[in-house]
Amino acid sequence: MVSIGPARGLSADAAAEPAAGDDLAEAARSASGEWPDRALGLARRLGTAAPFPGEGRTAELWELLTRLGAADLSVARVVEPHLDALAILRQAGLGQPEAGSVWGVFAAEGPGARLEARRDPEGWRLHGTKPWCSLAGGLSHAVVTAHTGPETRRAFAVRLRHPGVAVRDGGWQALGLPGIPSGPVEFDAVPAEPVGPDGWYLERPGFAWGGIGVAAVWHGGALGVARRLWAAATERTPDQIALAHLGSADLALGTARAALAGAAAAVDAGQAEGAAGALLALRARGTVAAAAETVLAVVDHALGPAPLAFEAEHAQRVADLRLYLRQHHAERDTAALGRSLLEAGERPW
Template sequence: MSAVALTVRADEVRSSTAAMRAAVRDLAAEHTEVWTGPFPGFADALAEVARVDLCLARLVEGHADALRILDQAGAAPRPGVYGVWASRSAGTGVGARANGTGWHLDGELRFASGIDVVDRALLPGWVDADTHLLFDVAADAVRADRDSWHTSAMDASRSFTVTASMPCGADDVVGPENFYLRRPGFLVGGLGVAAVWAGGAQSVLEQVAAGLRRFTPSAHQVRRLGVAEQAVWQARTVVAATARRLPDLDGDRLARETTAARTCVVTACEQVVDEAQRIVGPGGLSGDARLARTLADLAIFVRQHHVDLAHEAAGRHALDTREPTG
């Protein structure tokens, strides 16, 4: 059972950016021991937050990920709520140039989540194509293009394209060169995101089931609900099982198993979204604002995982693996 007690309501948290900011701050401040604690409990807590709202969970996961990164680097967090802005989508990214007193960051970065919500962000600055440093920066030091997100799905995560042009001191650098991508926790962090996806799938299931209880559902609807429940069980179970196995995994095994877990969760989420849409039909999709929002959020959120690349890598591993013969 999750150690996070949630009192916020889904409609309230999505009512305004101020409401989202207040909810994120409360969860960040009240449960630091969960966000920095053992991974099984951490993953379970993220899933519970996602049952309320996926954007809320996305921002809480970003803050928790930042705290865990800072801990791995032996650095203390500064006051406030954190995000992690590390996308290099479409060739974007922030460059880092040494100057007389430290560094100057300059460039464009997509999907900087938490604009107007978080206080600080961990941001990789690229010294060259193969070398980066991780910087702890003030979130309001970047210029955000608030017109860069053109869908209502995950809109409350405030994930905008930002432009950085700022000086940073040597004390703003977190960890050694190439720390962010090469630390073992990088792969593990992706399992935290998968826990959020799994919680979102469970939220969809619960909302659809609540709607069906208002009348006598058809046998087809009940069957499809059962398929969705099975998919949610698979998603939650694979996250929990992988989280327990983390102490025994390293190197290639860690990469393969965390990637496989994320792929399983994405597949389950896609099945839940499809079954839910078929169960409720146009009436449910157009008449239930929260369900429509959760379905749209989950559908776009899981797209950040490259399923085809994961399957290709798994296939190549299968081809390269030789079972011992007797």
Template structure:
């Protein structure tokens, strides 16, 4: 399906507005799986693939969903990322009609292991941590490890009896409804997707990392709109206007960087995008932190206590943006910068 960006973004906006109005009227957390299926029904999950000439449109859809609800965006981004990965690894036939996730975190205390293999069929033991949305989705792509010590992407169905869910450790307040829990495997079946090591080596690995930054940006933009609305009132507080100017400066820089990165990705789609993506993630993360600070200081306690959309974004966004690895990511960026030629920053 081809995306008519302006038309379909407007249709998505209307759908998300109806979600928000229903949630506010009922005063309950949304059923994330139901919302994702509504997005599927409207074909809003069939986004342009990254690096195929319309990466910016892909990120615009991610940002739009994030501005509505970050828990929904977490599942939506994971689902659309899985579809892109399956396409890139020549396995789109596996996508089916269910909701997908991608779980590739590798903490030292949780590792999924391939204990047997027969063609593309594999059997898993061990565990996988940080499985966002495991209580709401149908299938997932996970990284698992065999004797060759390379991560193998494996497609699993969440319904299989040889898998267990450990929900006790999830105590989050922000992003609470995503339920990023631990999954355990006891000779559980799966299907190998792509070659060993392909998950990390493929161009889409870094391209997908920039899609996360588009979600961060969408949420920060939505928070900034609350401040802009306040400042449009007659006799706006000059301090609030100063905060708005600061927020605008940060968001405009992040927006420009995202657009430039999308163009870069589409021009040489098979090249290593790690440097531009690390830059855009760092730029957007800094903008997000600035927006959270200045919007909160400008508006005070009232929207935190009386505006459910604002309060939810303010609770969720600091948790979501911690998908960044902070100074570790900046150190990796700095190392790459040392390898750039002198004068690389010239205007």
């Protein structure tokens, strides 16, 4: 079975480790240099120090994710699910994962792929295929959702280095996040430890909080792209159109920052559970996604084709952010927000 130790506390010294923005940004940039070992090492280090959501320091956690995203989205894409997995284990009342482990969270479903959890005399085992398992070949463990019946699913903690786990080539061709392949993983009678009862993974308040944490990374990615616009504006005297582009980017980023700050305050105040938490997540994620897409468009218009064609760092940032933003389901998530507003039964504005 998966080794889960006693619940860990968060010491004041450890919590202070990721607080220095410049040091964290430099660590993220350095982590992208020897891929993916350094990124996985940074995830391990931050996993011992970062705050947990909903425990009074959610804004610090999301600011950490924002800073990582602004420095390097691929590195942030490694760290964010590791921190999310640790939070999930904590929310389930489980303990600290074994030392040196790096975790992912695999909860997506897809056509033609089904992962089932079956119980035998020795415990739970996973059988089948899980799609969209990002960087599975580099991780040691994951929180994975699996079907326990025709209409039920449950989360499980699994060791990805078990001989029954096979990471398959999913044909990853993305220009964005090229170092984070996200393909199928096959499980053949792999031991698994339950993480909460059936349905708990989606029903827990932390599900909404984790989704907003992803949005904090999007915000960071947008900041990284927008800083190229700022550099251009300071290199030569901007005309009225350039000033308008700069102002538009600032408005979008400020809206995203305010949405994340307000969401963090609500989470720590106990106002983001159940339907309220789901509504908050839809609003925050939608606001940040829209702001990031605005920044991408504004920077494209302001700078033209040259940075995309001749500056590898900027072109990669843009490609990474465009792909990462597709974790937001665009109009479908906006429709879900509208439905949630109606179901709340009160006029929202």
